[in-house]
Structure formats: structure tokens, C-alpha cells
Amino acid sequence: MTTLLTLNCTLLLGALAWGQTPPQLNLMPMPSTVQAGSGQVLIEQSFSVAVTGFHDASLERGIRTFEARLSRQTGIPFRPSAAKSGATLTIHADHGREAVQKAGEDESYELAVAESGAKLTAPTPLGILHGLETFLQLVQTTPNGFAVPAVAIKDQPRFPWRGLLIDVSRHFIPLDVLKRNLDGMAAVKMNVLHWHLSDDQGFRVESKKFPRLHEMGSEGLYYTQDEIREFIAYAHDRGIRVVPEFDTPGHSRSWFAGYPELASGPGPFTLETASAESVTDPTREETYNFLDKFIGEMARLFPDAYFHIGGDEVNGKYWDANPKIQAFKQAHGMKTNQDLQAYYDQRLQKILAKHHKTMIGWDEILHPDLPKSIVVQSWRGQASLATAAKQGYSGLLSHGYYLDLMWPAARHYAVDPMSDAAATLSPEEKKSILGGEACMWAEWVTPENIDSHIWPRNAAIAERLWSPQEVTDVDSMYARMNAVSLDLEWLGLTHRSARMHMLHRMAGAEDISALRTLADVVEPEKDYTRWDESKGGIDFHAPLNRMIDAVYPESDVARRFGSLVQAYIQSGYKDQASEAQIRAMLTAWRDNDAKLHALLQQSFLLQETAPLSEDLSALGVAGLQALDALAKGEPPAESWRAQQLTLVERARTGKADLFLMIVAPVKQLIDASASPAKSN
């Protein structure tokens, strides 16, 4: 018996033989359709793969990588020389994929698992790669062995463009770190790495035509052209396109370090925050000669059809301050700096077209003088995207997907490229919304903690861009995201392990259990509140080794505590299982500061968190008193409640750029205890 499962709730298989509680399918992103069967395929040492239909070296590499990962995940060394009588998994692709992966290329696949074996079919190896990731997510530990449940999956992406931007300018990110992030992207079926390769703080690509770009603009931290070619091949083998971004005419101080003549104002320019600032001079023909040669070189290096020129946040004051540029504007009848930028972008677009590239840029490049072929990436929102679409421009959504804002996964998950203004578009106009990109801006991340700022939250965005629009159940998303998060560790991602290393460093001690209890319930400052102009320029060479740099952007413990409190209150204080868990958590917090106090004082990196630890224990006490009152049904004195609310106000305030995320649910308990009958 098979059942067609609905998509917007956690998938549970009812017909399986392996336990009292049927296991959840931890698929993320959720496929288009999933039909559960009965039975399972065991993954044993005899596991084998057979390929029928199309076959090439890239598919072969994909299968070898898959086998190695399955081996790592299960601890079973498959025998390379084992005889293959009746393969466990049969793979069939109809024909080959594009030599250079195209936006919109068919990515669909079908995966059928039955007792007799699994069959994965797809039009091209691109779909096969996605299906292999699905297969890996299906592998479960059961009483009888590692197994994949019988299931029939038909799957294809909702949007053709599902990207992750990684900024390697503000902090250089080495290729091994990027590669493991490509592995993570492939695991959640993202297909575009948007490589933000230059900005004020660093120019990260070797240029043979203009070597002073990387020599003077990178402090020695750049990728060679050979490395880039190898990296692009690595991405291609994982079904991922690499789109380069060279931001211009703003965000380009690093270009000017070696080529100050490109700037609108006087230097000298260095990578330091204290250096002179400027933007590119769009009035000199030499600028376009430079760009033509440079883009020609980069167009050969990066095979993707798209080329990102940035174009965002151009500060017009540097143009205003240059009399020659003012004269140029006047001579050409330009009224605003926007007009001047449009002129620049048009020139750029022609150069790109000459080199067979399609231009992408941020919202600011949108101007009626630009051809409809360009793609607008929106950091402003769906309205901006809808405006572009109505004018016939293609677009990508990034507003709402900025990972550096430290939002919870659910908040990103709720952002849909087709919502708000975009929902009002005609079906034809909607086609021009190609998808979206998560953005990992690197002001506050290093190779050490970038993984934990991308993962696992990026998996929620990946699901938004791949899965049907109706897949929106947040509890299901969190359950599956947490499972995928564990899987990602097998790829070498350090989003969980790095925190432990960093806590050990701060503590300078082996036993960090109490420190971890504190770290588990705090979250960093949200949005861009960590820094403001009053603090001066950001020092991009400063150590990022504080608690704020170590903790997860989202506290899973606090989220679960909130859910428990919710369930307990909604039960009319009768849900004893929830109460017991709440009590255990509050007790641990109450007792934590006593364990932690001395350690915090002994470390210059931890001293700033001492008030947080004290607040946590105070909240534990308050929460337990409220819980006792609720359990007994005896409201506490009004004076007690007033005291507690003072505490809550104090605890709500950020300290050490961190927030205690259990304040709100503890307050709920306090409020409820004052008038328990109301909720009853």
C-alpha cells in the first residue's frame, strides 16, 4: 500500500517495518512529490552502483564521490573490486549535460526505491547529482542495518537560480573552506556560487593583464588563475555554476591601490580603513580600455554566461568633488549621478556583450537605458523585483536572505520571491524572477566561523528556492534542518565543531560544559547593530574570537524552550512532560553561574559575558518560582511579579553584543503565574 503524502507537513512513513515510531524522512529541500512505499533497501558492504544509458567522466566522478560519502556516512568500506550481481542502485541518464552549466538547464530526476533495489533516472547527469543527494539523505540507522526506505520521488526545482553569495574580500576565505561549502550547497541542491571577489578591502583574483590588482590589492591573499579553474571544475562536478562579481564603480578601493588612475579622486589608496576613499571615474576613456582588457581576461577565466558587476551603493560625493566629472555630466546633459552611473553601466554592458557575457548587478543598475537582457539582483525587496519584472528585466531576490543579519532560519524561510508585490505579477512577468541568493557578507566572519554563519540556516533558504511554494511548515523545517545539519558534518563543514574549538580557546580549559550551557541560549546582535559609525571604521584585521563570534546565529535550545513553555501554557498547566522539561532546563540555568563564575573571570575573552551568566541564573530562579506557583495554582505576590519584571527588563538588554533568548518565554511564565486562571 502506498500513500500520497502532503507536502506541507513533516513526512512520516506509516508502512515501515523498523520500529514503533515510524522515522521521519529528513529530506531537505523537500522534493516536489514523495510517495512512500513499504519495505526498504539495506546498505551493506555489497552495495553497488550500475550505470545504464549515458555515461561520461564527470558522471563517473559524481558516482565515486557519492560512494565515498556513503562510505563515510555509514563507516562501511565498499569493496572497489567487489563483484556486482544485481546493483543496489541503478543510475540512468538519457543524455549528457552542458559543458558549461546553464541557468535553467533541466535538473529534474526520479528516484524509485523498492525492496529489490533503487533506480535513479534523469534527463542528464545534473538531475542524477541531485538524486544522489536525496538518496544520501534517505539513509537511516535502523534495527536491521543502514537502510533506505521504499519511496517514489519525482523532483524538480521551483526556481532555476538558487545561489549563495560568499564575500571573500572583507575576509579572505581559502579554497578548501569554499570547497566544503560547495559540498554543502550541493547537498541542499543549490546551484550557483556567487563569488564576491573584490570590494574595498581586497581584490582576490590573480590578473595577468593587470598584476597590480592582486599584488597591491590583496595583501597576498588571492586565488591564482590555475586554482580558480580547478575550483570551477570542482563546482561543475557538483552541479554548481560559479558567477564572479567584481564590484564597480563603488566598493572598489582595492582596485585603486595598484591603479589609482581609475579613481575619481586623489589617493593614495591602500586597503586600510584609514585610506582615502573613492569610486571609479566613469568619464575617462582609459577606464573603459582597462575594463575591456580586464573583463576580456576574466571572461575567459570564468566560463559562466553571467558576469556580475556589482553597481551598488555608489557614493556620488566623489563624483561631485571632481570638477572634470562635473563638466562631463554637464557636457552630456546628465542631471543626476544616477544618470552618470547608467552611462557607466551601459558602457560596461557593451564590453560584457562583446565578451559574450550577460550582465548582472544590484538594484542600482536598473535604469531604462539598460537593455532588457540584464539581470537585477535585489537587496531591496520583492517590490523592487516586481518593478524590474514589469519593465521586462529578469531578477533575483536577495533581500530577506542576508545570512550576516543573524536572523533565525524561520525568518528567512518565510521570505518568498513571489510574495508581496511579486505576487501581483502576471504569469509571464513571474517567469522573469529567476530565483534568489543567500548572501554571506564577510565583515564579521573568518575561515574559522564562516561555516556556522552559513549553516544550517542556508538549508532553509535552499528549500524555499527549490521546493513547491506550499512547503511552509516551520516545525517540519526545523526538524529536517537539524538532521541535515548533522549530515553536513560528514562533508567536513565545521559549523558545529568550530564553536567547541572557540569555546575551548576562550576558556583555556578542558571542561567547558557550563560555558556551553550559556553559549547555547544566547544569540548575537541582529541586523547591523554590532557596528555603527560612532565606532569608526571596522578594523578588518581585528581578531574575531569573542563569544559573539563563536555562538550560533540561532539558539536551538531557546527555541525549544519557547515551544515547551507555549505547550505548557496552552495545556492549562497540565502538560506534565513539558513541565518536567521546563523545570530541568530552568534548574540547569539557575545552577550554571555558580559553576561558571570563576572561569569567566580568568579569561579576558569571557569577562564581558559575566553579566549574561548572572542574568541566566536569575531567570532560572524566577522561572522556577513561576513554575511552582503555576503547579500549585497559587498566584505569587504582586511585589514578586514587579521584581521579576525588573529582572526581565535587565536581562532583555544586550550585553557583550549578545542577547539571552530565553527572556521572552520566562516572562510568559511569570505573567501566567500572576493570573493562572486566565489561561486555564
Next chain:
Amino acid sequence: MTTLLTLNCTLLLGALAWGQTPPQLNLMPMPSTVQAGSGQVLIEQSFSVAVTGFHDASLERGIRTFEARLSRQTGIPFRPSAAKSGATLTIHADHGREAVQKAGEDESYELAVAESGAKLTAPTPLGILHGLETFLQLVQTTPNGFAVPAVAIKDQPRFPWRGLLIDVSRHFIPLDVLKRNLDGMAAVKMNVLHWHLSDDQGFRVESKKFPRLHEMGSEGLYYTQDEIREFIAYAHDRGIRVVPEFDTPGHSRSWFAGYPELASGPGPFTLETASAESVTDPTREETYNFLDKFIGEMARLFPDAYFHIGGDEVNGKYWDANPKIQAFKQAHGMKTNQDLQAYYDQRLQKILAKHHKTMIGWDEILHPDLPKSIVVQSWRGQASLATAAKQGYSGLLSHGYYLDLMWPAARHYAVDPMSDAAATLSPEEKKSILGGEACMWAEWVTPENIDSHIWPRNAAIAERLWSPQEVTDVDSMYARMNAVSLDLEWLGLTHRSARMHMLHRMAGAEDISALRTLADVVEPEKDYTRWDESKGGIDFHAPLNRMIDAVYPESDVARRFGSLVQAYIQSGYKDQASEAQIRAMLTAWRDNDAKLHALLQQSFLLQETAPLSEDLSALGVAGLQALDALAKGEPPAESWRAQQLTLVERARTGKADLFLMIVAPVKQLIDASASPAKSN
């Protein structure tokens, strides 16, 4: 004020400003002399290194590696371009080191740290490398920043040969895993990697002269000659010699897969356990022609002056079964197979001498016909070593240092190359004992868990071979070893993290806290009891993903519990701090099976551990009852005690090849509770 500290107790600095309790110096191996000063040097972003005296590219690489590690350890990105006014650390080497590192080369160094800066001096960069490791171990997290305390260290090794054998035949270990182990060896000042490159189960080196060796003897898992050259250079940069071992005439089935004519008996030979067995035929001249060419090739590939030919465990039955070999023995007047092996070893030694190599072999090569230049590595013990020394042979101790026996660190630590029979040697004879080697035989390890089988216990052996003989305090050793263990994680070693991955795999779940509680108190079977002949041959392709493969060889939790029980009993049951900790641990164990039971049933890999989990909870109950009785001073009924001893007997029995290591201390509590007055 400075104080000369004694060496055989934990080092405490009395004169430091940074806290109520002076921090311990976590140096391992303990230097020859350590003199504490007052004050400290802060490690900040301005940290800089200046080199005076000798300077070459290898020293430069050593310093760059040191800086990168200091940066990782502190999270501080040092500025490559920072101006250097008054270096934090000044390095001075008198002259260069040998191009090919020699056994006995001067490894001494002096490190002086004062408020004004640190100075590291050594005869050669070899000592500098060791001193830089000491410096890294001195870095501490303090209330004022990362700091190195003022100290004056003069250091040199006790033995010139401090090795680690890694067997890459039984399970192939990739170079990246070996490299991080080289990093770990350098951190604890070991200076020889003994690379066990061939055995029955695999021949792991590319041979251009005899390509069927690696083609047919490795299942494709071997190192190319280019890789080996690069690896040896990597080791050299870390002050480590690489000594190759090609085991012959026994342990050599993998040679016969491609060259069956070398064997004493008929094949066919494969790498499988079920394959025909044999040993090399020492009677054919073709064998020596082969070995001459092969050793010539390998002598050029491996620059070290020593070459290990194995020579152990030669099974004479294969010679007895061959009439031609019997005839040869008779013709040459050889009475025993030992004589025949001595003939073979003599021929081998002449070939090695021709290629400018000194022969090393296991105990069995010791024979009066062999020249005094050979080195005997003893798996048999100090008596064997002493016998060799008296005959004028050099020796290395490995008996007592076999990491695969799963002994606790303290047991290895107690083994001294100069003890027992070796203690009776004359001073001159003692010089021929060059040191020792830890041995990581790879029957039961894979790239996934080899780190945890080597580390941190290998650090205790490293200390035995480097530090003065009087350094024997076990508590100090454990305290420092645990600190070093954390440091080793910064080198990428996975001795701690792999266990978590493996527990997650077995559990197939995110929350593994209860599973970890169980894993924390068990140890694997000791010695070679995991396997015996009755189980047939070991399948070297079988998965090693059970609990026994995941847990640490030594339970730190059980060791600490034992110490607490000891302290509590010795206090006459008055030590309340110990009692509280004992109670907390017993309570957690008592409650653990209830949390864990369902999880264990759902995983085929965990089911076998269910009885252990039940025993653990029962021991928790029994221990708490005993503790209550002791606290009240009321002996329990004799019937209760009898019941508990039945439980103890049951819990003492190994299950799933694991032992609960808290049985003995719980029994101590039970015994004590029956007659508390006795211990009072």
C-alpha cells in the same frame, strides 16, 4: 624572585599576577629544566618574530608554520606586513642542520621568556623547532589576554630516537591523516616516523622497478613516489625522520601477489585472508637480485640512513614444506630455520650496506652472524634489549609501547627503556639503547579512528622518551596530557571529534548526550582479546563502526571517578566535596538507561550495548545505596551486599567487546559500606 622547580610534580608558578590560583604549565614532554620567573609576555596582534644568526628556507617555513598555529590557537590574525619594532620572540640558531636528519643530531634549545620578550636559542634549527613547540604550549588564556609566563627553559632529549610506528598495510592510511599525525608528533617532540609500508595485507609504495608490487599488492591504495618525497620533506620541516619498513621474509604475502616466484610455497597469492600463505624463499639467487634492485630503488626514495627489514614472526613451516629449501639448509650445514633466517638477513644486510643503509629489524634478526652495526627493535622487552646491548648491538624498545593493546596511558608511561634488565647494563652498554617507538598496528583502525588510538596516549610515551628519567608523576602526566590533547585538536587531529561523529552515526539522531554518558565510562577489550583463532581470519575489509571502534581506549571519566572514590574512602567518608561529585556521577548513571534504552533498540549498531547500559544504571543504584549507608554510618544488610556483589560480577564481564570501567570503584564503595568503621 625565581624558583627552581622540581620535575616530578605538576609545575605551578607561584609568582604570577594573573589569578588567585596560579596556572599550571601544560608542558609535555616536560623539559629538562624549567625555572619560573615573574611577569609574562602578552600575545597580541603586534606579535612578531625576529631571526638573528643562521637562517634558511626550512627555518623560515618552520617559523611561518609556527605563526599560523599561534594565530589559529589564539584567533588573532597577525599582520604579515606589520612593522616590527622590537620583536616579541627572537630566534637564534648557531648554524644549519643536516640536510638529511641524523639520529643523534643535536636537538637542544633554550627558551627564555621575560617581560621584555622571549628569546629562543639553539645550536641548529632542529632545536628551534622543538623550542617553538614549547612556546606554543606555554600560551595561556589569562584575564589580561593571551600570555606566555616568564620562564627559563633548558631542554634536550634523553634519547635520540623517539618514534611512532604507523602500520599502513592492514588498513591504508591516506597522507593527509599521516601529515596531521606528523604535526602531533612534532608537538610532543617525537622525531621518527617508522612507516610500516608492507605486510600481508598490502604493499603501499609505488615501485617503478617492480610495478606489480603496488599494482597487485595494494587494491589501488598506495603512495606514489612523488607523494612520498613530498611527505618526507614535510616531515623534515617538522624535525622528523622517516624510516621505511618493508617486512621480510615473513609478513609479505602482498609481495607475492605480483611476484609469486619470491615465495617459498605455491600460490596463488592475493590480499585476502583466505589466500595461500607463505614466506620469502631465501635459497634462490633471484630473490637477492630482486631485493638488490628493489632496495636500490627504495634507498634512493627514502633518504634516511636506516632501513627496516622487519624480520619478525617468520613461520618456518613454509620452509619446512619445501624440499629444495630443506636441501639448501643441509648443503649449507644449517641446523635450524633461525640459521636460515640469519643467512637471509646477512645477505640483506650486505645489500643494504651496498646502498649505504643501516639495517634495522625486530628481535628475531639478532644473531651472532650479523654485524654489530645493525639495530634491533624489541617487541619482546628490556631483557631482549639488554642481551643485544651486551653483545654490542644497538636497540630500540617497543615492548610496552603498543598502542593497539588499548592500555591506559599510565601503563605505557611506566615502561622505561632503561628499567629491568636494561638497568643492569654498564654506562657504555646503555649508550647502545637509542630510545624507543610507540607502535600503531592497524588491524583495528581506519583513517576515521586512528587518531583516537594514537592520541593523546602517545604523548605519554613521547614524554618517557624525551624527559629526564625522574619525571614519573602520574597525576601530573594526566593533567598535562589532557591539556595537550586539546591543543592537538588545533592541528586537525580528530582524536576527540571522530568519536562524536561515530556516536551520531550509530544513533542516527542529534541528541546523543545519554549515549555519550555510556561511551564515556567504557573501554575496549585490552591486549589481543578482541580476536582469536576461533573467529577465523580477520576480515580487513569489514566495517569498523561499532561502539568499540568509537570509544576512547582509556576512560578519563572512570579514572576520575576512581580517584574521587579513593579520596572519599581515605578521608574516612568526610570529604564532602568528593562525596557530592561521586553522588552526581552515580545519579547520572542511574538515570541514564531510561533515557538511552529506546535509542539503543533502534540501531543495529547499538543493540549490543544495551546490557552495558543496564549494568551502568544498576551500578549507579548500588553505588548510591552504598554512599547513603556510608554517609549515615549504617552498614546495610549482608543480604544486600551479596546481591550487589552478584551485580558487580555480572557488570565486570565484557559485553560487546567493552568493559565498564567504574565497576571496581563502585565495588570499593559497596565493600566500604559493609564495614565503614574499618576505613575510618
